[in-house]
């Protein structure tokens with residue numbers, strides 16, 4: 065459980081995934097999906113970082129002042145954890161909830177009545193798609209904001225160990241902000257019936273909670289039980305309220321995956337917390353109309369996916385997605 069030996073120690077080996085032209089994984093620990101393996105010492109990691117940063121920036125000719133700054137670069141800290149300095153006051157930690165890199169069957173993307181099965185098989189002939197479950201910790205102005213919580217330790221989630229590996233305990237979290245209320249995002253909020261994050265203020269899109277509160281399903285019951293456990297610390301906010309969130313964080317509706325699925329922009333930075341816009345990046349990047357069975361409204365989900373990936377591309381943002389492979393972050397360039 066305790067991983068203090070990892071604290072701020074760069075792993076000696078990272079697996080470098082070479083993506084398609086224009087796509088830059090920032091830092092990769094996807095041992096099951098390696099095209100090129102390299103043993104890198106600290107110096108060569110720095111060289112790689114500079115190459116990625118300036119290589120990406122060189123693609124941008126828009127003249128936007130923000131885009132002229134070098135792109136942030138990820139440092140692998142230990143298994144399942146990496147760190148990006150987004151700007152001088154904002155740090156992102158990626159925290160993988162699943163113990164090991166994993167894949168999912170491509171049939172999850174066949175669509176209603178298997179309408180996309182031939183296309184999916186053609187685009188993912190191996191039959192599986194890399195995936196992961198991540199939470200993201202943002203440290204800004206010496207406050208800690210956690211985005212989502214994984215499945216929970218009772219279901220094998222390792223979020224708390226990952227958090228510990230960067231020196232934090234659940235009680236250190238100031239703000240917990242949810243992209244939506246599926247079990248793999250809120251499962252880590254409770255241990256039994258008790259709140260895991262004993263001090264955090266909780267922010268949930270009101271439209272998302274209102275939906276789950278009407279559902280008698282196991283997920284609906286979990287959502288209701290979780291909100292009750294956190295009591296007065298829960299803030300249900302309207303997506304039109306631009307001042308609802310702390311640290312200058314802005315919520316942006318990205319409906320489709322769930323009725324209140326939400327992305328977040330940490331304002332003044334290039335960071336986009338993308339939630340569940342993507343579940344099988346390697347497959348869906350080839351055709352963003354492909355939706356997994358997890359999307360409650362597949363057509364809306366596809367529209368949100370296309371919109372926010374283009375939005376991030378235009379602004380050269382770091383996309384932090386809860387189910388992106390590797391360490392959960394990437395930058396797409398044109």
Ligand SMILES: [Zn+2]
Nearest residue numbers: 246248340386
């Ligand atoms: Zn999810």
